[in-house]
Amino acid sequence: MKLPTIIVNFKAYESAIGYNALTLAMEHDRIAKETGLSFAICVQPTDIYRIVSKVSIPVFSQHIDPVTYGSHTGHILPEAVKQAGAFGTILNHAERNVELDMLETSIMRAKEVGLFTCVCANTPEAGEKIASFNPDLVAVEPPELIGGEVSVSQSKPTVITEAVNRIGEGKVLVGAGVKNGDDVAKARELGAAGVLLASGVTKATDPYKVLTDLAKGLM
Numbered sequence: 001m002k003l004p005t006i007i008v009n010f011k012a013y014e015s016a017i018g019y020n021a022l023t024l025a026m027e028h029d030r031i032a033k034e035t036g037l038s039f040a041i042c043v044q045p046t047d048i049y050r051i052v053s054k055v056s057i058p059v060f061s062q063h064i065d066p067v068t069y070g071s072h073t074g075h076i077l078p079e080a081v082k083q084a085g086a087f088g089t090i091l092n093h094a095e096r097n098v099e100l101d102m103l104e105t106s107i108m109r110a111k112e113v114g115l116f117t118c119v120c121a122n123t124p125e126a127g128e129k130i131a132s133f134n135p136d137l138v139a140v141e142p143p144e145l146i147g148g149e150v151s152v153s154q155s156k157p158t159v160i161t162e163a164v165n166r167i168g169e170g171k172v173l174v175g176a177g178v179k180n181g182d183d184v185a186k187a188r189e190l191g192a193a194g195v196l197l198a199s200g201v202t203k204a205t206d207p208y209k210v211l212t213d214l215a216k217g218l219m
């Protein structure tokens, strides 16, 4: 995956589910094509197949379970996500925590089926521990800032620096409250390989305008 990058998590926002997800995904695809910059999206597993044939950007699942083919009703099978066309998966989001042993197995299962992994951590310390499981990226997000108005770049820049020191350049995304190009630029300046965000885009009245501004932070 091309770095630096901006990954937008569609979560379960109404503006980013079903046909709305497709429309929003196409806005991301448009900005990626127009700027040549790296954008990716993270959607509900049920929306992956609907979206992948219509965009060229990487599409992530919001979760997978560490199960294999067989009797696992209701679990998200990594192979199913891969066959739906996903490029990768997010794991251990603050809203979808996974125990550490299960997280390690989930990362292994993702690798087995060829899914890129972006694993979330609440703190740089937790991120360092998770990095020992060898995911492709670690996204550090202070939970208290998620969905809020103040970004990690503005209010907790030391979290970014510490995460990069502990985990390594080229491996760390940061997120929580990221809303604009200045937030992205600050995260980059402190060594992050990009950002993970959600509400800044999913709640925007004009998502394309926000994406255009976010892109400026990667330039």
Ligand code: G3P
Pocket (backbone or CB within 6 Å): 009, 093, 141, 145, 146, 147, 148, 175, 176, 177, 178, 196, 197, 198, 199, 200
């Ligand atoms: O996955 C991204 C996230 O948790 C941050 O959400 O709404 O603060 O950008 P938000």
